[in-house]
Amino acid sequence: MTTTGAEGNGLRLTAKVFADIEQRDRHEPEFRQAVHEVLESLEPALERHGEYLDGRVLERLCEPERQIIFRVPWTDDKGDIQVNRGFRVEFNSALGPYKGGLRFHPSVNLGIVKFLGFEQTLKNALTGLPIGGGKGGSDFDPKGRSDAEIMRFCQSFMTELHRHIGEYTDVPAGDIGVGRREIGYLFGQYKRITNRYESGVITGKGLNWGGSQVRVEATGYGTVYFVDEMLRVRGEGFGGKRVVISGSGNVAVYAAQKAAELGGTVVAMSDSAGYVVDESGIDLDLVREIKETRAGRIKEYADRTTRAHYVADGTIWDVACDIALPCATQNELDGRSAATLLRNGVIAVGEGANMPATPDAVKVFLDSGVAFGPGKAANAGGVATSGLEMQQNASRDSWHFDYTDKRLAEIMADIHAMCRETAAAYGAPGNYVLGANIAGFIKVADTMRDLGVI
Numbered sequence: 001m002t003t004t005g006a007e008g009n010g011l012r013l014t015a016k017v018f019a020d021i022e023q024r025d026r027h028e029p030e031f032r033q034a035v036h037e038v039l040e041s042l043e044p045a046l047e048r049h050g051e052y053l054d055g056r057v058l059e060r061l062c063e064p065e066r067q068i069i070f071r072v073p074w075t076d077d078k079g080d081i082q083v084n085r086g087f088r089v090e091f092n093s094a095l096g097p098y099k100g101g102l103r104f105h106p107s108v109n110l111g112i113v114k115f116l117g118f119e120q121t122l123k124n125a126l127t128g129l130p131i132g133g134g135k136g137g138s139d140f141d142p143k144g145r146s147d148a149e150i151m152r153f154c155q156s157f158m159t160e161l162h163r164h165i166g167e168y169t170d171v172p173a174g175d176i177g178v179g180r181r182e183i184g185y186l187f188g189q190y191k192r193i194t195n196r197y198e199s200g201v202i203t204g205k206g207l208n209w210g211g212s213q214v215r216v217e218a219t220g221y222g223t224v225y226f227v228d229e230m231l232r233v234r235g236e237g238f239g240g241k242r243v244v245i246s247g248s249g250n251v252a253v254y255a256a257q258k259a260a261e262l263g264g265t266v267v268a269m270s271d272s273a274g275y276v277v278d279e280s281g282i283d284l285d286l287v288r289e290i291k292e293t294r295a296g297r298i299k300e301y302a303d304r305t306t307r308a309h310y311v312a313d314g315t316i317w318d319v320a321c322d323i324a325l326p327c328a329t330q331n332e333l334d335g336r337s338a339a340t341l342l343r344n345g346v347i348a349v350g351e352g353a354n355m356p357a358t359p360d361a362v363k364v365f366l367d368s369g370v371a372f373g374p375g376k377a378a379n380a381g382g383v384a385t386s387g388l389e390m391q392q393n394a395s396r397d398s399w400h401f402d403y404t405d406k407r408l409a410e411i412m413a414d415i416h417a418m419c420r421e422t423a424a425a426y427g428a429p430g431n432y433v434l435g436a437n438i439a440g441f442i443k444v445a446d447t448m449r450d451l452g453v454i
């Protein structure tokens with residue numbers, strides 16, 4: 001076995017695999033970070049099951065099946081032509097059609113889409129549903145764009161994307177910058193081009209046109225259900241706890257709603273410009289009015305109520321809390337912030353966003369025994385409910401809110417139990433990072449081995 005500098009990063013059996021990725025994907029730091037975290041925690045499983053080192057399963061798992069990059073030309077309201085870049089990374093279809101969201105944000109590049117697609121593959125395996133992993137998006141910035149511009153952009157994006165997707169092939173959904181409005185324009189253009197009312201081709205749809213109850217709430221609710229499970233095994237709950245939630249988008253808002261319903265007090269929320277603190281508990285109706293109806297900034301919350309104050313500099317993780325839910329974006333919570341949270345008495349952290357905690361931060365939480373729910377487990381409720389939406393579309397049925405919410409809560413409890421049991425079985429009780437990575441990996445790897453070298 002060749003060993004490299006990667007061995008110093010905690011990799012032994014997987015050092016060669018990672019060294020090759022470091023070389024080939026050196027311009028993709030987020031992808032390398034995600035792969036490294038997974039490989040490191042797979043080591044105990046590979047020691048026990050040497051068969052996974054055969055057949056280049058790891059190398060195949062870390063290489064997307066297909067990567068599509070395309071031009072997205074569109075006309076802005078002034079009549080000028082704009083050109084953006086579109087991506088769809090079809091990462092792994094061992095368990096089912098590629099499944100994962102589309103992100104519209106100026107930071108989007110191939111490495112970010114690959115990291116998200118890789119994580120999605122293992123996350124989707126944890127849901128127990130027959131879905132593979134994929135992710136996509138564009139460097140298009142929706143901020144400040146009119147509704148007509150958003151529609152023209154989505155139509156142009158789908159004009160290329162429609163060749164690559166289908167209910168049995170690849171099923172996109174939303175992510176940062178892509179909500180129900182964008183899904184509507186994307187689905188509308190798909191229907192127009194293909195002349196097919198193929199509801200199962202995209203999820204996150206409106207309730208009148210094939211959407212599922214609870215899909216909008218699912219990622220935020222699911223994150224809180226997962227954290228509640230982690231607390232429960234420690235004899236705790238959300239009741240009476242101070243909760244800090246970063247972001248004020250889809251995931252953050254519904255995580256806040258569920259945390260408050262379970263008895264927590266959400267004292268701070270943020271956006272990319274700053275954060276607000278409201279010691280008496282964030283008024284979610286006000287946040288939603290500002291963010292959802294007028295696409296405003298979180299600062300307006302403090303302008304509109306005397307109870308709150310706004311902080312433009314610094315980090316929301318300086319606000320003392322018992323439970324921290326990072327729900328904004330990747331690498332938003334670093335080692336220093338993790339140490340601050342710890343000093344302030346945090347007992348549980350649940351990643352509503354994908355990879356919001358840096359490796360340093362994760363280490364701080366794991367070393368100190370804080371209950372830490374990694375994104376691929378804690379935020380799997382969104383894609384799980386997308387899977388439920390696909391089931392409803394396939395049977396031309398629609399389920400009630402309470403029934404769908406119950407299914408979501410059961411799936412999150414199952415994911416929690418699987419991660420917990422796997423971590424204990426591999427000698428790391430309480431380490432949900434290791435549990436999630438090994439449980440997801442074994443499912444995908446076993447299936448890849450069954451399907452042959454493809």
Ligand code: NDP
Nearest residue numbers: 175176177219247248249250251271272328329353354382
């Ligand atoms: P939204 O676009 O609805 O909201 C994103 C929020 O994060 C906004 O408040 C945004 O603020 C904030 N944000 C974005 N970038 C930064 C930054 N660099 N620093 C601080 N804040 C930032 O996205 P979602 O809520 O859908 O997604 C949030 C996270 O959850 C992402 O990591 C996504 O991948 C993950 N996720 C989402 C799922 C879903 O179903 N939607 C499913 C699973 C995971 P601003 O308005 O200023 O940009």
